[in-house]
Amino acid sequence: MRLFLYFSETLGRNVVDKNNQFIGRLCDLSMLQNQEVFPRTESLIIKRGVFYTEYACIHIEDVQEFKKTIRLKIHHTDITFKRKSFRCDFSLIRDIMDQQIVDTDDQKVVRVNDVQLLRVDQQLYLAHVDVGLRGLIRRLDWTKMVDFLVTLFSPKSPYLKQEELISWKNTHVLTTGRGKGALRSDVARSKLAKIPTAELADIMEDLDIFEKFSLFKTFNVDMQRKIFTDMALPEKEELIDQLSDKEAGNLLENIPADEATDLLNNLPKEKTVQLMRHMHSKTSKQLRKLLGFAEDSAGGLMTTEYLSLNKDALVKDALQLIKDNVDYPGNIFHVYIVDEKNHLVGATSLRRFINTTPTTPLMDTCYHNKTFVRTDDGVEEVALLLEKYKFSSIPVLNEEDILQGVITSDDVMEELISLTWKKYKDQL
Amino acid sequence: MKKLIGTIRNSKPIRNLLLFLAVMGPGIITANVDNDAGGIATYSLAGAHFGYTLLWSLIPVTIALIIVQEMCARMAVATGKGLADLIRENYGVKLTFYLMLALFFVNLSNVMAEFAGIAVSLEIFHISKFISVPLSAFFVWWLVVKGTYKSVEKIFLFACLFYVCYVISGFIAHPNWEDVFQQTIKPKIEWNLTYIVMLVGIIGTTIAPWMQFYLQSSIVEKGITIDEYKHLRIDVVGGCIIAPVIAFFIVVACAATLFQAGIRVESAADAAMALEPFAGKHATWLFAFGLFNASIFAASILPLSTAYSICEGMGWDAGVDKRFEEAPQFFWLYAAMIIIGAGVVLMPRFPMLTVMYLSQVGNGLLLPVILILMTLLINKKELMGEFVNTKKLNIITWFTVGVISLTTLIMIIFLIVYH
Numbered sequence: 032m033r034l035f036l037y038f039s040e041t042l043g044r045n046v047v048d049k050n051n052q053f054i055g056r057l058c059d060l061s062m063l064q065n066q067e068v069f070p071r072t073e074s075l076i077i078k079r080g081v082f083y084t085e086y087a088c089i090h091i092e093d094v095q096e097f098k099k100t101i102r103l104k105i106h107h108t109d110i111t112f113k114r115k116s117f118r119c120d121f122s123l124i125r126d127i128m129d130q131q132i133v134d135t136d137d138q139k140v141v142r143v144n145d146v147q148l149l150r151v152d153q154q155l156y157l158a159h160v161d162v163g164l165r166g167l168i169r170r171l172d173w174t175k176m177v178d179f180l181v182t183l184f185s186p187k188s189p190y191l192k193q194e195e196l197i198s199w200k201n202t203h204v205l206t207t208g209r210g211k212g213a214l215r216s217d218v219a220r221s222k223l224a225k226i227p228t229a230e231l232a233d234i235m236e237d238l239d240i241f242e243k244f245s246l247f248k249t250f251n252v253d254m255q256r257k258i259f260t261d262m263a264l265p266e267k268e269e270l271i272d273q274l275s276d277k278e279a280g281n282l283l284e285n286i287p288a289d290e291a292t293d294l295l296n297n298l299p300k301e302k303t304v305q306l307m308r309h310m311h312s313k314t315s316k317q318l319r320k321l322l323g324f325a326e327d328s329a330g331g332l333m334t335t336e337y338l339s340l341n342k343d344a345l346v347k348d349a350l351q352l353i354k355d356n357v358d359y360p361g362n363i364f365h366v367y368i369v370d371e372k373n374h375l376v377g378a379t380s381l382r383r384f385i386n387t388t389p390t391t392p393l394m395d396t397c398y399h400n401k402t403f404v405r406t407d408d409g410v411e412e413v414a415l416l417l418e419k420y421k422f423s424s425i426p427v428l429n430e431e432d433i434l435q436g437v438i439t440s441d442d443v444m445e446e447l448i449s450l451t452w453k454k455y456k457d458q459l
Numbered sequence: 460m461k462k463l464i465g466t467i468r469n470s471k472p473i474r475n476l477l478l479f480l481a482v483m484g485p486g487i488i489t490a491n492v493d494n495d496a497g498g499i500a501t502y503s504l505a506g507a508h509f510g511y512t513l514l515w516s517l518i519p520v521t522i523a524l525i526i527v528q529e530m531c532a533r534m535a536v537a538t539g540k541g542l543a544d545l546i547r548e549n550y551g552v553k554l555t556f557y558l559m560l561a562l563f564f565v566n567l568s569n570v571m572a573e574f575a576g577i578a579v580s581l582e583i584f585h586i587s588k589f590i591s592v593p594l595s596a597f598f599v600w601w602l603v604v605k606g607t608y609k610s611v612e613k614i615f616l617f618a619c620l621f622y623v624c625y626v627i628s629g630f631i632a633h634p635n636w637e638d639v640f641q642q643t644i645k646p647k648i649e650w651n652l653t654y655i656v657m658l659v660g661i662i663g664t665t666i667a668p669w670m671q672f673y674l675q676s677s678i679v680e681k682g683i684t685i686d687e688y689k690h691l692r693i694d695v696v697g698g699c700i701i702a703p704v705i706a707f708f709i710v711v712a713c714a715a716t717l718f719q720a721g722i723r724v725e726s727a728a729d730a731a732m733a734l735e736p737f738a739g740k741h742a743t744w745l746f747a748f749g750l751f752n753a754s755i756f757a758a759s760i761l762p763l764s765t766a767y768s769i770c771e772g773m774g775w776d777a778g779v780d781k782r783f784e785e786a787p788q789f790f791w792l793y794a795a796m797i798i799i800g801a802g803v804v805l806m807p808r809f810p811m812l813t814v815m816y817l818s819q820v821g822n823g824l825l826l827p828v829i830l831i832l833m834t835l836l837i838n839k840k841e842l843m844g845e846f847v848n849t850k851k852l853n854i855i856t857w858f859t860v861g862v863i864s865l866t867t868l869i870m871i872i873f874l875i876v877y878h
Contacts, residue, residue, distance in 0.1 A: 129547050131774075142774025144552065167773065170552045239539030240684075265682045272684065 035158065038123055038146040039170050045100045046077050046089075048107040055079035055087065055112075057101060059124040060148075062157060068200050072148075072155035075101070076122065077110075085112035091154065123157070126204065131242065132160065133203040138230045140238060145169055147196060160202055163195025203246070232261035244273045256285045267294050271306075280309025283318075291318055301373075304435050307335040327446060329413055330406035333427045333436030339367045340393060342376055347389035353381065362424040362439045368393060375403060375426055375434045403428045406435055410446050413438055475690070482690040484612045485677040486528065488760070489670050490698030491619045493524075494705050495757035496576025496727065497569065497815075499750055501664045502706045503730035505657050506713030507722065511639055514710055515646030516658055517703040520665045525699040526859045527830065530837050530848075531671050532695045535678035536688045537846035542675045542829075543772035545836050555772045561825050563792070566669050566765040568818030570800030573761065575811060576754030578804050579728035583747040589805060596801035599759045603793075604779055612681075618756045622705045624749035629708030631738045631745070634715035643707075656877075659870040665703070666863055668825045671833060673764040676771070685846075712738075712746070762796030816874060823871040827864035834860050 038060070046054045058078040062070040075089045087110050095102040121127070127143055134141050144166030149158035161169075168177050181188050235243050235258065247255060247270060259267065259282060271279045271294065283291045283306060295303045295318060307315040315335045338352055349366045356363050368377040377397035384396040403426045404413050417425055417440050424439040494502075505513045531542065538545060547555040577595045578588035602611060648654075674695070683691050713730055716737035724730045731746035763779070766789050770777035776786040783790050803809045834856055840847045848856060 129552055142547070144774065162774070167552065167556075171556055239679075265684075269682070269684055272686070 034151075035147050035149055037161070037166075037169060038128070038148055039166075041097075041148070046075070046103065047100055048103050048105060048110075049095065050106070051102075052107050054103070054107050054110060058086070059122045060155065061088070061122045064121060069149065069156040069158055070121075070199070072157075079112060085114055087112045094153065097150065097153075097155070121204075127157075127160065130204070131238070133234060133246065134162070134197050134201065135203055136197065136201040138234060140234055141197070157199050159196040159198055161194065161196055163193065164190065165194055231258050235262065235266065240269050240273060243270065252281070252285070255282060260286055260290065264293065264297065268297060271298065276305050277309045280306045284310045284314045301433065304335065304373075304433070307436075310335070327410045327450070328406065329404045329408045329410075329427045329438060330435065332410060332413065332442050332446060333406075333438045334442065335436040337367060337424075337426075337434075337437040338363060338365070339369050339373075339434070342368055342370060342394060344368065344393045345389065346384045346387050346391045346393055346396065349379070349384060349393050350389065362437065365422070365424050365437070366393070367426055367434060367437070368397065369434055373433050375401065375428055375432060377401065378426060380422075402426075404438070405429070410443060410450070414443050414447060417443060478687065479690040479693055482681075482683055482687050483694045484616060485674055485681060485683075486532065486691070486695030486698035487619055487701065488612070488615045488698070489528065489674040489677070490524070490695075490702035491622060491705075492673075492757045492760050493665060493667065493670060493702050494622065494709075494753055495569070496572045496750065496754040498664045498706065499576075499709060499753055500727040501657075501660050502709040503713045503727045504724065505661060506710035507717040507724050507730055507733075509649075509654060509657060510714040510718040511634075511642035511711070512647055512649060512654070513657060513661065514639065514643045514707065514714075515648075516661055517707055517710075518643070520662055521699060521703045523662075523859050523863055524666055524703070525696050526856060527666060527671065527833075527863075528674055528695050528699050529692065530833055530856065531675040532678055532691055533688070533846050534833070534837055534843070535675045536683055536685050536691065537843045539679055541679055541768065541771045542672050542833070543768045545842070546832055547772045547774070549836060549839070549842070550832065558825070558828065559769045559772045561821060562668060562672070563765060563769060565818055565821040565825055566761050567796055567799060568814050568821070569667075569669070570758060570761050570796050571803050571811070571814060572818070573754045573758035574801045574804040576727065576750055577758065579726070580731070580747045580751035580754060583728065583731060583743065592801050592804050595755055595758065596797050599755070599762070600794075600797055602759055603763050606779075615756065615760070618752060619701075621752040622701075622749065624745045624752070625705050625708045625712065628734070628738065628742045628745045628749070629711045629715075631742045632712040632715040632734075633738075634711050639711055652873075656870070656873050659866050659873065661706075662863065662866050663819065663823060663826075663870050665706070666826065667822060668829050669761060669764055669768075671829055672768040673760065676764065676767050712742070716742075758797075758800070762793050762800070765796055766790075766792040820871050820874055823867040823874075826867050827860075830860045830863060 041057055044057045046057060048054055055077040056079070057075055059076040060072050061074050061076060063073040064070060072091050074091055075094065077087045077089060079085055079087075089103060089105075089110065093103050093105050095104045123146055127146055129143060131140050131142055133139075141162040143160045143162060145161035146157060147159035147161060149156040165174070168174055178191065181190055235246065238246065243266070247258065250258065259270070262270070271282075274282065283294070295306070298306075307318065310318070338349075338356060340348055340352060352366065353363050364381045366379055366381075367375060368379070370376055377394055378401070379393060379396045379398065383398075384391070384393065387396060402416060402420055402422070404416060406427055406429050413425060416422075417438075422440070424437045426437050427435045429435050534540075534542065534545065540548075543555065543559065546558065574592055574595065578592050581591040582588060602614065606614070678691065712734070713724075717724060717730065717733055720737065722733050724733050727750050728747070731743050731750065734746055735743045767777050769775075769792055770786070770789045773788070775788040777789040778786060781789070803811070803814075834848075834853075837843060837848050837856075838853065
């Protein structure tokens with residue numbers, strides 16, 4: 032009895048019930064994603080019919096013997112066939128065979144030609160994946176012919192012995208396509224972590240965006256930062272698109288500022304601003320300078336940390352928001368009301384709503400006039416407006432009326448002081 | 460000043476144009492390579508033997524081409540994978556292997572035709588094929604192995620400009636434009652066998668199996684993302700319109716001269732030579748140069764595209780930037796295509812016509828399979844996400860695929876019966 036067997040050789044085997052009645056042919060194995068190193072087969076998927084195909088799922092416990100013909104312990108009337116395929120953790124045909132995986136030992140992306148199963152007391156384990164030429168030939172059913180020809184012409188050819196098997200624990204399966212959950216194995220992950228980041232960036236290059244994303248997500252923040260730095264610019268952009276704004280913002284904050292600017296320069300403006308909202312003000316300020324907002328313009332002065340709510344918010348929401356953000360380094364006395372696209376709808380301050388009933392819509396407490404500055408307005412203009420309306424902060428909008436950030440009076444003060452000093456020095 | 464440039468760059472039309480220029484390439488190149496040596500021969504014969512009467516067929520062919528190529532582009536951006544990859548992952552290794560085997564032989568015979576095109580077109584300029592073919596083969600190898608994706612793409616885009624040769628020769632031939640437009644819009648279909656064989660030939664040469672693989676891989680290689688899809692579509696549709704327009708002028712040039720005079724020609728080079736008495740030496744030169752440009756252009760792309768597709772499908776490492784030991788299969792395939800393709804042209808008494816015949820049959824058998832697989836793939840929601848085919852589009856797609864498949868099968872029957 033062979034301990035190891037190839038999955039491709041078991042495919043299409045006849046399945047019979049306990050009375051030797053033919054049921055169908057093996058067409059797939061569904062695997063159990065357990066905590067063990069090697070996944071265990073949960074059930075056999077059997078197909079019958081040629082033009083009108085139906086599938087049945089048979090638990091591994093119901094299998095009597097797994098030989099040239101597969102004999103079951105149950106009677107054929109106990110099996111129900113369905114038109115559709117079955118849901119499962121993962122199946123060999125759908126998720127492993129012919130798919131790309133990462134070989135964590137040799138550190139490259141390979142395509143699976145075959146799977147080697149390990150048989151231990153009526154259980155089937157996924158032990159190795161075959162990525163070699165022999166596996167390919169086996170899938171094509173040419174093994175006998177090719178072996179014969181090779182022995183004939185060069186009996187010592189390495190081809191005859193050479194199996195390119197990779198142990199399952201040294202592989203990392205990638206999410207393929209959309210919506211499929213990534214298969215995770217902790218062993219693989221710790222292995223992956225040992226690969227130098229430059230090599231990983233190379234591996235990533237061979238993957239499509241969904242696979243890339245799934246692989247990327249398995250790393251910790253530190254690794255992510257390192258890999259990200261090693262990636263090519265278009266790849267970075269792709270990845271940023273896939274990540275949530277918050278994740279992307281965090282990531283950008285942790286890479287060198289010049290690289291972050293290069294990247295942000297290539298993204299649409301709105302996206303840039305959204306990402307900046309998730310960074311600390313110090314970083315985002317630095318980035319903005321690099322992104323080309325003049326230092327003494329509103330765009331250069333503003334901070335992207337502000338409190339905002341949507342149109343339907345009530346006063347109590349605003350109060351709660353302020354309470355939640357007591358530690359917030361920005362100005363928390365003003366709350367801005369924005370629509371879905373971050374257009375500024377209105378502005379209000381703590382002073383205006385602290386004494387109203389909590390159920391009043393926040394919109395009712397807004398200032399009557401919308402006061403704002405544009406990103407390219409100068410510092411003097413900002414200062415004048417702040418003084419005129421006695422505001423402690425003022426919103427900054429771009430040409431499309433989208434809220435970009437706010438300027439607080441102390442930001443302006445700082446800039447004005449340095450300007451005054453400069454003038455004073457020039458006079459001396 | 461800097462601000463001014465900034466505002467100009469950020470204005471919508473300019474920004475769109477810049478984005479389009481960045482994306483442009485795959486669609487236009489693929490469609491132009493489609494007018495290769497074989498294509499030019501077909502269009503020349505169509506014009507020379509049937510006058511303007513086949514011009515109308517270019518309109519439905521354009522629509523079919525757009526539908527098919529757009530599918531490839533959509534799959535490329537939605538999945539980030541080549542067509543061979545997708546077929547392997549969804550339909551298993553067996554089908555992929557036999558498809559790739561067929562693709563290899565069909566494309567190999569196409570490469571032979573391209574090198575033959577180089578040989579005959581340069582013979583018009585009195586350059587011996589024993590000089591032109593080896594030099595071209597070397598050029599093809601050098602271009603791809605020493606170039607980068609970007610530089611090669613620019614050279615290819617530049618080569619696309621030379622197709623204007625055919626437009627000029629179309630005008631030099633002084634066709635009766637009124638007649639041309641009449642025939643394009645109101646076709647007079649002849650119901651005889653030779654006419655239908657020619658018609659089917661035009662469809663077969665315009666929509667080829669290799670294009671689908673090449674277009675999809677080159678979009679993936681270029682790293683075009685979902686956001687850029689809008690601009691990519693312009694590139695693809697634009698290419699699908701430009702290619703038949705060039706074909707249109709080839710047909711017109713031959714129809715206005717050779718058909719009027721009742722001269723029978725057997726190949727594109729024949730047609731070029733026969734043009735001289737009617738449209739002058741320049742027309743012959745333009746025609747011959749156009750044929751040379753098209754042939755060498757296609758000879759540069761076909762071996763590379765084939766080697767890529769096969770390695771992709773079989774799971775072998777591929778890429779011109781790899782070392783030989785890293786991707787031996789890729790380099791063997793690539794070298795084999797060029798060496799065999801160029802070698803047979805230099806071989807005396809090589810049965811070129813038989814090979815071309817077999818290649819057409821192979822093309823015809825391969826195309827329906829690939830088109831059907833593509834349509835099945837593009838209907839997989841788990842693969843395509845929001846880019847999956849809509850119901851309306853599906854009806855159009857299946858109809859187009861059905862018509863193309865049917866006509867190519869008819870062509871095979873004709874070919875076999877008449878051989």
